[in-house]
Amino acid sequence: MSERIGNVKPKGAEKSQVARLPSRTVLAKEGKCSVCISEYEMGDIIKGLPCTHWFHKDCIDRWFKESRFCPM
DSSP: OHHHHOOOOOSSOOHHHHHTSOEEEOOSOOOBOTTTOOBOOTTOEEEEOTTSOEEEHHHHHHHHHHOSSOOO
16 A cells, blocks of 8 residues: 555654653643633643643643644
């Protein structure tokens, strides 16, 4: 099949890259996640990308299963 369609690369990010992203706990109201469009609540775990955008940890982990790029 690879002769017909070529080498197919996974479209998501490498798990090891996603695991190395910094994360922190939200300590005050400070914005919203652009993936789920929900406000951050105190105690939520958020994860930052090199582009300086932050998202809920679970939201961005799911996002990176399908894409290698920031949702913004």
